[in-house]
Amino acid sequence: MSTKEQHNETTDTAAEETLEQTAEQTESEFADQNEAGENAGEDARYVELTKQAEENQQRYLRAQADFDNFRRRTMKEKEELAQYASMKLIDQLVPIVDNFERALAAASSNSDYDSLAKGIDMIFRQLFQTLEAEGLKAIEAVGQPFNPEFHQAIMTVESDEYEEGIVVEEVQKGYMLKEKVLRPAMVKVSG
Structure with missing residues (x-):
């Protein structure tokens, strides 16, 4: 799950919890007030809590819209970056x-x-x-021990000059881009 999705889920969860808590608090306080028989105060408190719940809902919707806008904007920026990289x-x-x-x-x-x-x-x-x-650099091959990460052996040959497992000839140069192998060198290895 991406950081954005986690943030979105966290925002949704926090907003839902706030709304649930407000609703529970409203119901609890409304029930308590009914038991106490305070009808005049009940209506005012109920209106106040309903208004607070609506404000929380509006805040949640605005935060959701802001996050959706942020997501669209960053996606567009990524597309532009890839296009002109x-x-x-x-x-x-x-x-x-x-x-x-x-x-x-x-x-x-x-x-x-x-x-x-x-x-x-x-x-x-x-x-x-x-x-x-x-960041492009050629991979050194001839005279080096064969390394399958950097070399691709196309054949083994007998060699008096090199011991076994050493690259004796480079058929095609290999290249690295910074620290990653772009293309391994095609080589002949002493056998």
Whole structure:
């Protein structure tokens, strides 16, 4: 049960208890007054307690409406946050897309492949730096003991260089986003 639901249930329960107590108090006091024979005071007290019960009911209804409004507002805020959560990252990637467009335009007008390779390498480094700033990091694999949390073994191979259970080759890089594995590294393990 969420905190909001608990709060809503607590509010409902407290309001209901207050109304019940007021009703019980009204009935008890009304019965006591009847026994004492105070008819004139009975009517005034009954009116007062009825008015108090109505006020409590109105307070309860207002609190319920406020809580419903709060719930709707926070749900809308969550939806907006989810919709635009990647905005900062996209803003950082747009200049990299611009650089790719420039490199492609330069490649179509010039056949200097060394310059194209240097440009692509610079764009790759810019892209990786942007992703690192967001918490992306490559998983170290080769020479490390096989760990199924970080590595996905696709085959075992014989190796004179490494002892058993050590990653000897990385077939596909693995990545972590902050402290969570985004994609395990595909590796070959010495067997």
